[in-house]
Structure formats: structure tokens, C-alpha cells
Amino acid sequence: MNPRTxxxxxxxxxxxxxxxxxxVGxxxxxxxxxxxxxxxxxxLLEIIVTLGHARRIENGRYLPG
Known part of the structure; x- marks a missing residue:
């Protein structure tokens, strides 16, 4: 999977x-x-967090928003 845009x-x-x-990290x-x-x-994960579509938790891991 390699989206271009x-x-x-x-x-x-x-x-x-x-x-x-x-x-997940x-x-x-x-x-x-x-x-x-x-x-x-x-x-991109940080952008998704900023937009409210994910949450950053401890140890550099993420969950859906």
C-alpha cells in the first residue's frame, strides 16, 4: 500500500x-x-493527532481518535 497524494x-x-x-507505534x-x-x-500521525483523528498515548504509541 503506497498512496501517493x-x-x-x-x-x-x-x-x-x-x-x-x-x-501502535x-x-x-x-x-x-x-x-x-x-x-x-x-x-503524518502527528498531523492526524492534531486534527483529532487519533490520540497519542505513552511511549510514542497511538490510538484512533
Whole structure:
């Protein structure tokens, strides 16, 4: 899975986060995207948090908003 546009990346990452049964970190989520650097996934996660579509919890892990 490698969405090219920023809106598609946002939607794909939000869907990947929602599909996880519990808290997950950027490295684990990055495994779902074959060409996306982990740093980019972390950056997008922070955007998703800022927009209220995810929550950041302890140890750099995330949950759906």
C-alpha cells in the first residue's frame, strides 16, 4: 500500500491505525506501507493527532481518535 497524494496517505494511515486492536507505534504502522519512510509515518500521525483523528498515548504509541 503506497498512496501517493497527501489526502490518500492521511486516509490510508487513519484506516491502518483503526484496523489495529490496540495502541501502535509509527514503526509498526510503517510496515503496512512498503515505500514510506518511518519518519513520514510519524509526521503524518502527528498531523492526524492534531486534527483529532487519533490520540497519542505513552511511549510514542497511538490510538484512533
Amino acid at each position: 497527501l489526502p490518500d496517505q492521511f486516509l490510508a494511515l487513519r484506516a491502518a491505525l483503526a484496523a489495529r486492536p490496540g495502541p 509509527a514503526p509498526e504502522l510503517a510496515q503496512a506501507f512498503t515505500r514510506t519512510p518511518r519518519a513520514k509515518v510519524g509526521e
